[in-house]
Structure formats: structure tokens, C-alpha cells
Amino acid sequence: MKSWLTTTDHKRIALLYLGTMTLFFTLGGLVATVIRVELATAASDLVTADTYNRLFTLHGVIMVFFFLIPSIPTFLGNYLLPLMLGAPDLAFPRLNLASWYVFVAGGLLTLTAMVAGGLDTGWTFYTPYSTTFSDSHVILAVLGVFLAGLSSVFTGINFIVTTHRLRAPGLAWLRLPLFVWSLYATSLILVLATPVLAMTLLLVAIERGLHVGIFDPEAGGSPLLFQHFFWFYSHPAVYIMILPGMGVISELVPCFSRNRPFGYGFVAASSLAIAVFGFLVWGHHMFVAGQSYFASVVFSFLSFAVAVPSGVKVFSWLGTMHRGSIWLTTPMIYALGFIALFTIGGGTGLALAMLAVDVHLHDTYFVVAHFHTIMVGGMLMAYLGGLHFWWPKISGRLYSERWGRIAAYTLFIGFLLTFLPQFVLGTQGLPRRTASYPPEFQFLQGLSSAGATILAVGYVLPGVYLLASLVRGRPAGDNPWGATGLEWCTSSPPPPHNFVRPPVVTDDPYDYPRAPQPTITGVGDA
Amino acid sequence: MPEAVREPFADPAHQRDAVALGMWAFLGQEVLFFGVLFVFYTSLRVRHPELFAAFAPRLDWRLATVMTVALLISSFTMALAVRFAFTRARRSLVLALSTTMILGAAFLALKGWEYAHHFEHGETPQIDLAGLGRGPGLATFFGVYFVLTGFHALHVLGGLGALGWLAVAAWRTPASDLRGSPVMAVGLYWHFVDIVWLFLFPALYLAGRLAP
Numbered sequence: 246m247k248s249w250l251t252t253t254d255h256k257r258i259a260l261l262y263l264g265t266m267t268l269f270f271t272l273g274g275l276v277a278t279v280i281r282v283e284l285a286t287a288a289s290d291l292v293t294a295d296t297y298n299r300l301f302t303l304h305g306v307i308m309v310f311f312f313l314i315p316s317i318p319t320f321l322g323n324y325l326l327p328l329m330l331g332a333p334d335l336a337f338p339r340l341n342l343a344s345w346y347v348f349v350a351g352g353l354l355t356l357t358a359m360v361a362g363g364l365d366t367g368w369t370f371y372t373p374y375s376t377t378f379s380d381s382h383v384i385l386a387v388l389g390v391f392l393a394g395l396s397s398v399f400t401g402i403n404f405i406v407t408t409h410r411l412r413a414p415g416l417a418w419l420r421l422p423l424f425v426w427s428l429y430a431t432s433l434i435l436v437l438a439t440p441v442l443a444m445t446l447l448l449v450a451i452e453r454g455l456h457v458g459i460f461d462p463e464a465g466g467s468p469l470l471f472q473h474f475f476w477f478y479s480h481p482a483v484y485i486m487i488l489p490g491m492g493v494i495s496e497l498v499p500c501f502s503r504n505r506p507f508g509y510g511f512v513a514a515s516s517l518a519i520a521v522f523g524f525l526v527w528g529h530h531m532f533v534a535g536q537s538y539f540a541s542v543v544f545s546f547l548s549f550a551v552a553v554p555s556g557v558k559v560f561s562w563l564g565t566m567h568r569g570s571i572w573l574t575t576p577m578i579y580a581l582g583f584i585a586l587f588t589i590g591g592g593t594g595l596a597l598a599m600l601a602v603d604v605h606l607h608d609t610y611f612v613v614a615h616f617h618t619i620m621v622g623g624m625l626m627a628y629l630g631g632l633h634f635w636w637p638k639i640s641g642r643l644y645s646e647r648w649g650r651i652a653a654y655t656l657f658i659g660f661l662l663t664f665l666p667q668f669v670l671g672t673q674g675l676p677r678r679t680a681s682y683p684p685e686f687q688f689l690q691g692l693s694s695a696g697a698t699i700l701a702v703g704y705v706l707p708g709v710y711l712l713a714s715l716v717r718g719r720p721a722g723d724n725p726w727g728a729t730g731l732e733w734c735t736s737s738p739p740p741p742h743n744f745v746r747p748p749v750v751t752d753d754p755y756d757y758p759r760a761p762q763p764t765i766t767g768v769g770d771a
Numbered sequence: 772m773p774e775a776v777r778e779p780f781a782d783p784a785h786q787r788d789a790v791a792l793g794m795w796a797f798l799g800q801e802v803l804f805f806g807v808l809f810v811f812y813t814s815l816r817v818r819h820p821e822l823f824a825a826f827a828p829r830l831d832w833r834l835a836t837v838m839t840v841a842l843l844i845s846s847f848t849m850a851l852a853v854r855f856a857f858t859r860a861r862r863s864l865v866l867a868l869s870t871t872m873i874l875g876a877a878f879l880a881l882k883g884w885e886y887a888h889h890f891e892h893g894e895t896p897q898i899d900l901a902g903l904g905r906g907p908g909l910a911t912f913f914g915v916y917f918v919l920t921g922f923h924a925l926h927v928l929g930g931l932g933a934l935g936w937l938a939v940a941a942w943r944t945p946a947s948d949l950r951g952s953p954v955m956a957v958g959l960y961w962h963f964v965d966i967v968w969l970f971l972f973p974a975l976y977l978a979g980r981l982a983p
Binding site: 333334336338364402409436437440445448450456461463464467473476 | 779807918
């Protein structure tokens with residue numbers, strides 16, 4: 246136990262993060278369950294409207310700041326980045342451990358706020374409600390999120406320095422795995438966007454606790470300024486959430502198509518382009534908040550521009566599968582699910598980036614459905630796909646491929662059933678964040694709640710068979726999928742300093758025509 | 772502190788390189804951190820220039836000049852400290868670090884004295900809750916003043932902590948074992964905090980003085 250809590254091994258810290266985030270995800274999921282049960286009927290009969298506000302805030306804060314943002318970087322990134330670079334560890338191992346402790350401290354503060362009576366501002370902490378009027382634990386919660394942000398900054402700095410300084414001999418930038426490119430782009434956002442949220446939340450705490458009129462219009466402050474600050478972080482934050490997911494998909498698709506990635510250079514550059522463009526679109530959250538029309542037009546145009554590098558990635562995945570030899574394993578099912586749902590989520594995002602359309606759709610279920618399609622449909626599919634792909638490497642064991650496929654299909658069907666009805670609800674004008682709604686929306690809301698139960702089953706299943714594989718799974722071998730990449734050249738799980746002999750890279754990545762044969766059996770043909 | 776080469780690095784130069792890059796990345800996030808404050812300042816200044824014309828003259832620019840000079844000299848002694856650390860001149864290193872700390876502490880002491888003076892004269896950032904609706908005024912200006920200088924002072928305080936830790940470690944370490952990287956990293960940070968003050972000084976103390 247003590248050896249785990251004082252470890253500086255990036256692999257163990259990654260597993261500490263995995264455990265912590267799984268707890269947060271479970272908590273956020275349970276709250277989502279209560280929300281969907283409440284919404285199964287039109288009246289607000291299970292919880293009061295006030296409790297409902299606190300529930301969706303709890304769900305949002307936990308899921309965004311304590312699961313989605315850290316998920317892939319701190320777990321898969323932490324575990325895999327040094328392995329993929331051929332390095333013994335991250336550049337600053339003690340900073341890495343510190344980031345986990347700060348993250349846990351932030352989580353505990355936030356949970357304290359929730360237990361002490363909750364937070365009812367929504368995950369967006371909009372002023373002046375949060376600073377003046379809300380009768381809930383704003384200060385505790387924002388300090389908790391501040392600490393989570395600090396932990397993100399630590400991780401980002403560590404990844405940037407590691408990628409620059411600890412690449413194996415011969416591992417030039419254009420030989421880096423695409424997952425590393427996406428982590429690098431994500432780290433840039435983590436380091437350059439997170440401090441803006443951190444300071445903004447401190448200002449909220451100062452205004453609320455010390456009555457300094459920073460955002461309060463009565464005292465000369467500006468609530469719109471808060472929104473600019475908040476979205477300057479929180480829009481890039483959605484790229485923090487999705488970019489590492491795209492990186493995972495860019496690893497899965499070449500491996501299970503047995504083909505080189507189509508347009509490697511474009512995919513690598515598109516990660517950086519998304520990171521850069523992501524900083525320039527925050528105003529599309531504020532089309533109806535009173536910013537100037539000129540600003541809105543520019544933000545709308547730039548939001549469309551982000552679709553270009555995102556489209557590059559989708560075309561690359563499709564081009565990689567084209568004339569490849571597609572092997573439909575569990576990770577590949579998740580990858581295909583990601584491509585389908587990300588495309589739906591991205592397309593509906595463009596609808597929201599249109600000025601006139603957004604006036605109608607703003608603050609409706611359409612926004613909820615769009616966001617969850619990218620985050621749950623996209624990001625979580627990628628997370629689970631990556632988890633299944635690298636699980637044999639991390640645990641050294643093979644899980645039940647049959648149950649893996651059943652769970653992946655269950656999640657996909659559950660997802661569509663839960664969130665497609667919400668797109669329709671949004672176009673019909675149903676506002677989000679209300680506990681009760683007019684009875685004519687009963688059918689679609691009921692359908693959504695029914696879908697959520699299927700989704701819940703899909704989340705419980707991997708928890709069961711992955712844990713079972715630790716006890717009953719067959720040994721995985723070093724490279725069960727016959728994948729390229731340095732992480733597959735070492736044992737499963739890797740030894741404390743990753744490689745017995747420091748690797749030297751002599752070839753370009755993803756040489757699938759000459760990759761080793763898969764050693765896994767009983768999962769169809771490669 | 773001045774320790775042997777740590778695990779992931781092959782040699783001291785490699786480690787020094789990585790520490791420098793890490794500190795630059797950290798300073799990058801510090802720029803954005805303070806950037807929020809400067810945008811807050813700009814937003815207020817653009818919307819309410821009259822507040823700055825009315826209340827900025829209440830700040831003592833002569834005192835602030837003395838504080839600026841203290842910080843500038845401390846940056847010089849810090850630069851000397853980095854040099855001494857790399858040349859393993861232990862006694863000079865301890866002396867340079869201590870001088871830097873004394874100057875930083877003098878800055879904070881003057882800042883604290885200035886704060887106390889403001890509070891005595893009712894120049895506080897607290898808005899009068901009962902008087903809501905009176906509009907922007909003295910409290911608004913002193914809000915931005917205290918928030919900006921307060922976060923800067925906290926950074927100076929953090930720098931003093933790091934300097935103290937370096938000085939104690941240098942005192943205890945034989946000259947042959949001295950390593951430059953940590954001193955260099957803290958030095959970068961110290962210069963950054965200095966530069967922030969160089970922006971705060973004219974933005975707050977000299978604001979509104981040239982207004983017609």
C-alpha cells in the first residue's frame with residue numbers, strides 16, 4: 246500500500262488515476278441515473294426542482310473536471326507516453342505523483358461541497374448567480390476545481406518536457422505515434438488554457454467571499470467578462486477531452502485495419518491545428534449573451550474552421566480502413582462507434598455554430614445531446630477502446646472477447662437510444678436543466694430514460710469482465726494484437742523502468758505490412 | 772536539493788535542459804494566469820476611465836518606485852546567484868541568495884505597510900452590501916488594485932520560500948556537489964515575478980496622471 250502511495254513509477258501513478266477516476270465516473274453515473282429517473286415522468290415528482298439543480302450540477306462538475314478532462318491523459322497518457330517514446334519514465338516523476346495528490350485533494354474538496362449541501366450553479370458557475378445569489382457551496386467547489394486544474398497543469402508540463410527531451414534515439418518528431426501527437430497538442434491546451442479558468446474561479450471565490458466587485462455590474466464589474474474568461478478555458482477544454490480520444494482512434498484503426506495511417510503528417514498536424522483553433526472560438530457559447538454581432542460572426546466563422554482539421558482525421562480513419570484488412574475486435578468496434586458518433590456530434594456542433602440556428606437551439610436539449618454525443622459517444626468510446634486495446638499490455642491478461650463485443654454493441658445501442666431523442670426534443674424547443682416539462686414531451690423523454698438503462702448495463706459489463714480477467718484471464722504475451730509501437734516491444738506488464746535494453750528506433754511508425762503476427766487466438770482473423 | 776542526476780535522465784546537461792524547459796512551460800501558464808488579471812484591469816479601465824483618474828493618484832508612486840528599484844536589484848543578485856551556482860562558488864551563492872531574499876522581503880514589507888495605510892484611510896475593495904446600486908466607485912478601483920497586487924505579492928512570497936530552500940540547501944551542500952539547475956529554475960521564476968511588477972507599476976500607480 247505504502248509503495249503505491251509513494252511511487253514515482255508513471256505506470257503505477259496511471260493506475261492510481263484509473264482507480265480514482267473510476268470512482269468519480271461511478272458517482273457521476275449514479276447521479277445521471279437519478280436525473281434520468283426523474284425525467285421519465287413529466288412532473289417533478291422524485292426530487293424537488295432545487296435538488297434537481299444540485300444534481301445536474303454535481304453530474305456536470307464531477308464528469309467534466311474529474312473524469313473527462315483527466316481521463317485519457319492521466320491514465321492512458323501517463324501509462325503509455327514514456328513507453329511509446331522509449332523512455333524509462335516521465336521527465337518529472339515526483340511532479341507526476343504530486344499531480345495525483347493535488348487531483349485527489351481537489352476531488353475531496355468538491356465532494357465536501359456536494360455532501361455539505363451541494364452546488365446549484367451548473368458546472369459553468371455563471372456570475373452574478375454564483376457570486377451573489379446562489380445559496381450553495383460555491384467557494385468550496387471552485388477551490389476543488391482549481392486544484393484539479395493545477396493537477397492538469399502539472400501533467401501538461403510533464404508531457405511537454407517528456408516529449409521534447411526523452412525520445413529514444415532515432416525517434417524523430419515525424420516518427421512519433423499519432424497518440425503522442427494528440428497528447429502533445431492536449432498538453433499545450435492544458436498548460437495555456439487551464440490557468441485562465443484557475444484565476445477566474447479564484448476571482449469568483451474572492452468576489453463571493455470578500456465582496457470585491459469584480460463581475461458584479463452594480464459595482465462596475467462585468468458578468469460578460471466572466472463568460473469570456475470561463476469559455477476561453479472551457480471551449481479549449483472540450484478539445485482537451487476529445488483530442489486524446491482522437492489519438493487513441495488513430496492507433497486503433499491502423500492496427501485493426503493492418504494498414505498504414507492514411508495521411509500521417511496531416512493527422513499529426515491536425516491535432517496541433519485543433520489545439521490552436523480551439524483557442525479562437527470561445528465566443529460561440531455567447532451568441533445570445535450580448536456580445537457584438539461582429540464578434541459573433543467572426544466566432545461563428547472560426548468555429549466552422551475547426552471542422553476542417555476534425556474532418557481531416559475522419560477522412561484519415563476511413564482512408565486507413567480502405568483496402569485494409571479489417572479485424573473486428575472489441576477495440577475496433579469502439580473505434581467504429583467513435584467515428585460514427587463523433588461525426589454526428591461534430592455535424593450537430595456546426596448547426597449550433599450557425600448564428601441564426603443557435604438562437605433557436607440555445608439552452609435546449611439539442612445542446613445537451615450535441616455535447617453528450619461528442620463526450621459520451623466520442624470520448625468515452627475512445628477511452629473504452631483504448632482501455633480494451635492496452636488492457637493486455639497493462640494487466641498482462643486477456644479479457645473475454647465475447648463479452649467485450651457484447652458490451653461494446655450494448656453501449657452503442659444504449660447511447661443512440663438515450664441521446665437521439667434529445668436532439669428531437671431540442672429542435673422542438675424543450676429547455677435543458679428543468680426537472681419538469683410539458684407532458685407532450687413524455688414519449689421522447691421516456692425513450693431517453695429507457696436508453697439510459699441500456700447504457701448503464703454497457704458500463705457495468707466491462708467493469709465485471711475486465712476485473713474477472715485479472716483472475717481468470719489467459720496470459721497476454723508481449724504483443725497479442727501484432728501491433729507496431731515501442732510499447733509492444735516490452736513485456737506485459739512492462740518492468741519498472743519499461744525496457745530491459747533502451748530501444749533504438751530505425752523505422753517509420755505503423756509499418757503494418759511488416760508488423761509481427763498477432764498472437765491472440767479465437768477472435769477471428771487478422 | 773542539489774541532488775544527483777535523477778532517474779529518467781542520462782547526464783546533468785540533459786537534466787538541466789529538461790528543468791529549463793519545464794520552468795519555461797510553467798511560466799507560460801503564469802503569463803495566462805496573470806493575463807486574466809490584466810484583461811480584468813483593461814476591461815475596467817476602458818469602461819470606467821474616470822475611476823482611474825479619480826483614485827489612482829491616491830497611490831504613492833514614490834514608494835512604488837523604491838519598491839521597483841528593490842525588485843530590480845534583486846533580479847541582478849538572482850542572476851549572480853545562478854552564475855555562482857554553476858561555478859560552484861558556495862559562499863558567494865549563499866550570499867547572493869540571501870541578498871535576493873532580503874530585497875524581496877523589503878518589497879513585501881513596503882507592500883504590507885502600504886496596504887495597512889490604505890485600510891486606515893478606508894481605501895478598501897469591499898463593496899458596501901447595503902449600499903448596492905450606488906454604482907462603481909472607490910471600492911471598484913481598490914478592488915482591481917488589491918486583486919492585482921495581492922496575487923503578485925503571493926508570487927513574491929512563494930519566490931522567497933523557494934529562495935530560502937535553495938539557500939539552506941546550498942549552505943549544507945559541499946561545493947563539489949552543487950548543481951545549477953534548481954537555482955536556474957527559481958531564477959527564471961524570480962525574474963518573471965519581477966517583470967509582472969514592471970507592468971503593474973505603471974498600470975496602477977501612474978494611471979490617470981497624464982489624463983487631460
